[in-house]
Amino acid sequence: MQRPKPAVIDRATALRYMGAAGWQPDAAATALLDKAEALVLDAATPRAxxxxxxxxxxxTEGQGNDLRRHLEGCSHLLLMAATLGGELDKLLRRLELSDIALATAADAMASVLLEQVCDALEAEQRTYFLQQRGLYLTGRYAPGYGDCPLALNDELCLAIxxxxxxxxxxxxxxxxxxxKSTTAILGAADHPVTGYRAGCATCHLQKKCAYRKRGITCADS
Known part of the structure; x- marks a missing residue:
């Protein structure tokens, strides 16, 4: 299904993805971000x-302790997949060959846009399932996060x-x-559930995490 695009991309989060959290861009950087945002919004075709x-x-059994804990108390799974489409891929590849600064900004903007699309979709589904089905949802949990193997993407995408x-x-x-695509698993139950957020100890990226290098974690960001 097609998904709407937000009018603007969350610039503060994009700057954080670029390793510039809290920085106030000057005129030149603002112009670069403006251009990247316009290009990304034009090229993206969100679908889910x-x-x-x-x-x-x-x-889900044998797919890591983090996912097992995330789904505790849940009887059902809401499987989600979202993408910004192939035209955005072409844009990013072209920019990587022609303008690396613009490519970096566009890549960050695209990642944030994907998150915004997923956040809006999750909010809609959370309301729908509670009002229409009496089901509560956990947050999103993606294969590759914590100790959950990336290989679970195969079964997840096949199921959807x-x-x-x-x-x-x-x-x-x-x-x-x-x-610029993502998958996610949300647990569903007939009682309130919160899920479980994996920590650094089991994360596949713990040895090369950009957040940890700055003395924080993704939960702090």
């Missing part, structure tokens, strides 16, 4: 796919049928294509 399944329908649902495919390395 969703499916609610019994918890047993996805092989993301190729037909939103044009998202999985590579042999369990990565998503187009590159």
């Amino acid at each position: 796919a969703l499916r609610l399944l019994p918890r047993s329908a996805l092989p 049928d993301t190729v037909r649902g939103c044009g998202l495919a999985v590579t042999e390395q369990h990565l998503l294509s187009p590159r």
Whole structure:
């Protein structure tokens, strides 16, 4: 399904993704960010796919302790996939060859845009499932986060049928294509559930995390 684009991209978050949290851009940097935002919004075509399944329908057992804890008390799973489309991929590749500064800004803007699209979709579904189905949702949890293997993307995307649902495919390395895409698992239950946020101890990126190098974690950002 097509998803709407926000009118603007959260610039403060984009700057944080670029390692410049709290920085006040000068005129030249502001012009660069303005251009990157316009290019990304023009090229992006957000689409998403969703499916609610019994918890047993996805092989979550043996997929890490973090995901198991995240789904405690949940009887169902809401599987989510979203992408900004192939045209944005082409834009980013072109900029990487022609203007690295603009490419860096556009890449950060695209990542933030994807998050905004997912946040809006999650908010809609949270309201829908509570009002129409009496179900509470956890937050989003993506394969590759904490100690959950990236390979779970294969089963998740197959269960949603993301190729037909939103044009998202999985590579042999369990990565998503187009590159500005994401998947997520939300637990669903007939009582309030919060889920579990994995910590640094089990994260695959703990040894090369940009946040940890600055003395913080992604939970602090």
